[in-house]
Amino acid sequence: MRAEVIADPTSESRLARFAIILLSVAFLAFFLILPLGAVFVEALRKGLETYFESFSDPDTISAIELTVLVAAIAVPLNVVFGLAASWAIAKFDFRGKSFFVTLIDLPFSVSPVVSGLCYVVLFGAQGYFGPWLAAHDLQIIFALPGIVLATVFVTFPFVARELIPLMQEQGTSEEEAALSLGAGGFRTFWSVTLPNVRWALLYGVLLCNARAMGEFGAVSVVSGHLRGLTNTVPLQVEILYNDYNFVAAFAVASVLAGLGLVTLAIKSGLEWRYGDEMSSAHRR
Amino acid sequence: MKRQQFRTPSALPGFGMAYGFAWAYLGLVVLIPLAAVALYASSLGPARFMQIATEPRTFAALKVSFGLSLLAAALNAVFGLLIAWALTRYRFPGRRLLDAAVDLPFALPTAVAGIALSAIYAPNGWIGALLPFRVAFTPLGIFIALVFIGLPFVVRTLQPVMADLDRELEEASATLGATRAATVFRVVLPTLLPALLTGFALAFARAVGEYGSVIFIAGNIPYVSEIAPLLIIMRLEEFDYAGATAIATVMLALSFALLFAVNLLESWSRRRLGHAR
Numbered sequence: 022m023r024a025e026v027i028a029d030p031t032s033e034s035r036l037a038r039f040a041i042i043l044l045s046v047a048f049l050a051f052f053l054i055l056p057l058g059a060v061f062v063e064a065l066r067k068g069l070e071t072y073f074e075s076f077s078d079p080d081t082i083s084a085i086e087l088t089v090l091v092a093a094i095a096v097p098l099n100v101v102f103g104l105a106a107s108w109a110i111a112k113f114d115f116r117g118k119s120f121f122v123t124l125i126d127l128p129f130s131v132s133p134v135v136s137g138l139c140y141v142v143l144f145g146a147q148g149y150f151g152p153w154l155a156a157h158d159l160q161i162i163f164a165l166p167g168i169v170l171a172t173v174f175v176t177f178p179f180v181a182r183e184l185i186p187l188m189q190e191q192g193t194s195e196e197e198a199a200l201s202l203g204a205g206g207f208r209t210f211w212s213v214t215l216p217n218v219r220w221a222l223l224y225g226v227l228l229c230n231a232r233a234m235g236e237f238g239a240v241s242v243v244s245g246h247l248r249g250l251t252n253t254v255p256l257q258v259e260i261l262y263n264d265y266n267f268v269a270a271f272a273v274a275s276v277l278a279g280l281g282l283v284t285l286a287i288k289s290g291l292e293w294r295y296g297d298e299m300s301s302a303h304r305r
Numbered sequence: 306m307k308r309q310q311f312r313t314p315s316a317l318p319g320f321g322m323a324y325g326f327a328w329a330y331l332g333l334v335v336l337i338p339l340a341a342v343a344l345y346a347s348s349l350g351p352a353r354f355m356q357i358a359t360e361p362r363t364f365a366a367l368k369v370s371f372g373l374s375l376l377a378a379a380l381n382a383v384f385g386l387l388i389a390w391a392l393t394r395y396r397f398p399g400r401r402l403l404d405a406a407v408d409l410p411f412a413l414p415t416a417v418a419g420i421a422l423s424a425i426y427a428p429n430g431w432i433g434a435l436l437p438f439r440v441a442f443t444p445l446g447i448f449i450a451l452v453f454i455g456l457p458f459v460v461r462t463l464q465p466v467m468a469d470l471d472r473e474l475e476e477a478s479a480t481l482g483a484t485r486a487a488t489v490f491r492v493v494l495p496t497l498l499p500a501l502l503t504g505f506a507l508a509f510a511r512a513v514g515e516y517g518s519v520i521f522i523a524g525n526i527p528y529v530s531e532i533a534p535l536l537i538i539m540r541l542e543e544f545d546y547a548g549a550t551a552i553a554t555v556m557l558a559l560s561f562a563l564l565f566a567v568n569l570l571e572s573w574s575r576r577r578l579g580h581a582r
Contacts, residue, residue, distance in 0.1 A: 030479035031472055033489075038395055045391040046403065048384045052453055053409045056421035059431065063424050098330075106327035113320045115312040121327075123568060127335055130560045132514025133415075134534035135553045138541065139338030142345050147546055149341060173334055197316050206318035228411075235414025238516035242538060255416040255517070262420050262521065271424075274417040281412035289405045 060278045064271035075272035080249045084257035084273075091165070091253060092233040095172040099229055100222070103180025107218075108210070111188030112196065122185065128177040136174040137242025140167055163245030168253065171239040176229045183225035184218055186300035191217055220295040224288060231284040235277055339557070346554040349547050357551040362527055363536060367555065370533040373444060374512035377451035378459075382505045385459025386497070392460070393467040407461070410454045415517025422450050423522040442524025447532065450518045455508030462504035466497060499574030503567050510563045513556065 032038065065072055075081065106125060110118060128136065142148050144161040154161060161167045195217070199209040215222075237255040244251040252260065254277060261270035292299070312320065346354060357363060391397075392404050410418065426433045426440040426449065433440055440446050470493065478488040516534040523530045533552055540548035 030485070031475040031488075032394070033485055037485075041387050042391050042395055042397055044384070045388040046399075048388065049403055049406055052449075052456065053406055055425060055431075056418055056453065057409060057413065059421040059424050060417060063421075102327060102330045105323040105330075109320055109324040109327055112317050113312060113315055113324075115320075115324070123564070124331060124336070126564070127339075130510050130514075130564045131339070132516065132534050132553075132556055132560070134516050134537050135342065135514065135557060136338075138537060138549055138553050139342050141541060142341045142546060142550060143338055145546070147544060149345075170334070170338075174338070177331075177335060193315070193317055200316055200318075209317075210319070231412060235417070237414060237416040237419075238514075238534065241516070242541065255414050258416050258420065259521075267424075270420060274414075274420060277414045277417050281409070281414065281417075285405055285408055285412045288408070289401075 057278060057282075060271055060275050063267060064275040066271075067268050071268055072272050072275075075269035078269065080252065081257055081261075081269070081273055083249045084252045084254050085276075087165075087168070087252065088234050088254040091168050091172050092230055094169050095176060095233045096226060096230050098173055099176055099180050100226060102177070103184050103222075103225060106181045107184035107188050108214070110185050111191075112193050112214075125178050125181050128174055131174075133175055133236065133238030134242055137171045137239040139174070140170050140243055162243050163247065163251060165251070167243035168240055168251065171243045172233050172236055175236050175239045176233045179229035179232065180222070180225035183221045183228075183300065187218055187221045187298075188214070190300060217298075219298075220291055221299045224291050224299060227284050227287055231281055234280060342550050342553050342557065345546060346550040349551060353547070354551050354554075357548050358555055362531075363533075363548075363552055365528040366531045366533045366536040367552070369444065369447065369529075369531060370513050370556075371559070373448050374451055374455075374509050374515075377448055377455055377512050378505050378509035380452055381455045381459045381508045382501060385456055385463060385504060385508075386501060388456075389460045389463035389467055393464055407457050410457050415454070415515070416521075418453060418518040419450065419521035422446070422453065422518065426522060441522050442526070442530065444530050446522040446524070447519050447530055450522050451512040451515060454515055454518055455512050458507040458511060459501070459504035462507065463497060463500050466500040470496065499570050499577070503570050503574075506563050506567045506570070510560055513560065 033041070106121075109115075110122060141162055144150050144154060144167065146155070146162075148162075161170070195213050196209050199213045200206075204212070234253075235255055236253075237259070240253050241256060241259075244253065244256055246252060246256060246260065248260065254273060258270050258274045258277070261267075261273060349357070388407065392400060392407075413421075423430070423441050423446070425431045426446055428434065428439060428441065430441070438445075440449065474492055474496075475488050478492045479485070483491070514534060516532070516538075519532055520535055523532060523535075525531050525535055533556055537549045537552050540546075540552065
């Protein structure tokens with residue numbers, strides 16, 4: 022009986038603990054989980070049949086195709102960049118390294134709208150290269166290349182950010198061993214470095230892909246909102262919503278939300294199962 | 306050796322190729338496009354630039370964006386601190402699930418969050434119908450959207466630092482007769498301050514540039530609930546590149562100042578606490 026009265030000196034009283042947990046749960050439920058629930062409830066408001074009907078709209082189908090295509094181009098580009106940048110940063114010591122790392126994080130602190138604006142200023146009708154592009158009958162803005170560029174910009178740091186800290190922690194001794202045993206540079210990278218970072222790479226690819234498929238602001242600036250042509254899924258959600266077609270808007274949105282949830286689930290699974298093979302920030 | 310070398314010699318190959326490629330890609334995709342915005346804005350000349358930046362509607366939009374972002378980041382700092390503490394220090398049922406839920410704003414596309422929030426807070430929405438005052442289509446609606454997207458930055462910045470906290474300091478403080486409250490406020494919180502400020506700055510920076518989750522709930526009334534990123538888009542639709550780039554440059558300058566401050570904070574806390582974040 023006495024033991025219960027003596028409080029742990031390095032923890033709060035039971036009452037304080039209870040209050041903090043309650044506040045945390047309430048805040049998360051109210052601000053984060055309620056909106057997620059709203060997406061699915063609103064999507065299914067008129068039943069399953071109407072829900073599935075939303076996906077027979079040809080504009081929605083072409084939006085899904087475009088989004089998959091854009092992600093299929095943008096994500097591999099950023100994977101190649103992430104591998105190259107992390108190889109240079111983590112395996113070598115050179116001057117200006119921290120400056121370079123800061124530059125890689127730059128897109129995270131730029132508004133998505135400004136990222137889109139960049140490409141309009143470069144390639145738009147009145148942009149720097151606009152007249153030249155028009156003369157050669159090339160279109161970047163309001164077309165696929167612009168959407169891909171804007172997506173690459175906003176998803177730029179995801180893969181590199183996962184790889185750099187992990188590769189730094191792993192050091193260079195295994196690569197040096199492989200080289201001294203006669204493996205070539207490429208072989209060393211392929212059979213030593215890459216397997217060592219595979220889970221972190223998958224983690225980065227997942228986050229990169231989720232953001233690429235869900236990006237709204239940047240793509241909105243460069244897409245031109247041409248129905249059936251340059252609308253990605255998030256833009257299609259906006260159009261349906263602004264047309265007061267709420268069930269269809271939430272039905273399409275629920276697919277994106279589902280993608281986000283699957284990403285979150287795999288991400289949590291990776292942290293739980295392979296946390297020790299990822300950078301220390303993900304070890305739980 | 307005549308000068309300090311650019312790179313420490315290494316047995317590993319491929320530095321030149323990897324570094325060169327990374328720079329080229331970074332330059333083409335990020336640096337040159339960003340520079341183009343700054344170049345366009347600077348070609349306006351200082352007088353014209355100031356005229357656009359201080360135009361009442363632009364000024365109002367910047368005030369809405371920065372003011373509400375500051376408030377939202379402040380609320381996130383308070384609740385993010387509590388949530389991170391509960392998730393790292395306490396064991397309770399559903400903790401893992403809650404921990405995963407913190408990442409929801411990262412995982413949910415902004416447009417999806419935007420329409421969900423407006424469905425909840427619209428005058429005929431789930432919560433909007435219950436409240437005696439309007440939330441959607443007012444600055445309060447923008448504030449709620451900005452709280453939504455900023456929270457994970459605070460929690461995820463604090464969590465690793467909290468997990469690394471040295472319990473012995475708290476034990477020592479307790480042994481010396483401090484109450485738990487005194488220990489928390491005078492031993493624990495000062496240690497967490499750099500991470501808390503970093504999280505606050507990240508949430509703030511993200512909120513200032515946020516577009517997708519805000520525009521559906523904001524109502525976008527000029528001078529009242531119009532955010533700066535939306536004004537950029539409206540200027541672009543009028544083919545007013547000058548206006549768009551001028552507003553963007555103001556936002557970029559502030560974001561970079563913030564990023565710089567975050568880097569300073571982190572290196573300061575590393576020096577002070579003697580360990581990496």
